């Protein structure tokens with residue numbers, strides 16, 4: 001299956017965090033795995049906070065884009081929309097993002113971000129997220145994504 005972000009139409013694929021058409025961005029890729037969503041990302045050394053640890057703003061960016069992609073995917077699944085179709089028909093933006101930084105995130109490691117659907121209430125989609133490095137939870141987050149009107 002393709003990454004969720006690779007299903008965004010070309011004219012909506014310039015997001016700094018995840019747009020496939022933004023050559024200077026992070027180009028985060030998120031996949032559906034069972035009942036969860038998963039992204040993997042290894043930060044460049046320039047994203048340094050305390051030496052040896054990853055800058056929190058980057059972590060927020062990863063959770064932001066993981067969350068909106070997950071929200072769109074969970075909404076599609078709830079409506080039995082095929083995620084293999086060329087363009088994703090549901091678009092979500094972030095209304096609220098809460099992050100708890102639990103531990104310093106080590107540099108030089110692959111970060112794994114997982115999302116679980118919390119709730120869908122009308123156009124509001126809430127997703128719980130964790131970010132781990134070497135199996136250690138370094139951050140947790142909750143996003144409220146809003147489905148854009150047609």
Ligand SMILES: CCCCCCCCCC(=O)SCCNC(=O)CCNC(=O)[C@H](O)C(C)(C)COP(=O)(O)OP(=O)(O)OC[C@H]1O[C@@H](n2cnc3c(N)ncnc32)[C@H](O)[C@@H]1OP(=O)(O)O
Nearest residue numbers: 008012015064065068091092093094095096122124144146
């Ligand atoms: C598009 C596809 C490509 C996606 C690219 C990846 C995106 C990557 C993630 C991002 O960085 S997105 C950029 C950051 N986000 C924004 O710039 C969003 C700015 N805010 C808006 O555009 C609007 O406020 C928004 C679309 C979120 C909502 O406006 P609407 O007029 O469509 O909805 P409305 O205000 O009627 O709210 C709908 C529901 O959401 C609730 N809501 C809206 N904003 C909220 C908020 N901030 N906190 C809590 N609830 C909120 C609101 O109370 C209401 O609840 P109820 O349905 O129960 O009445």
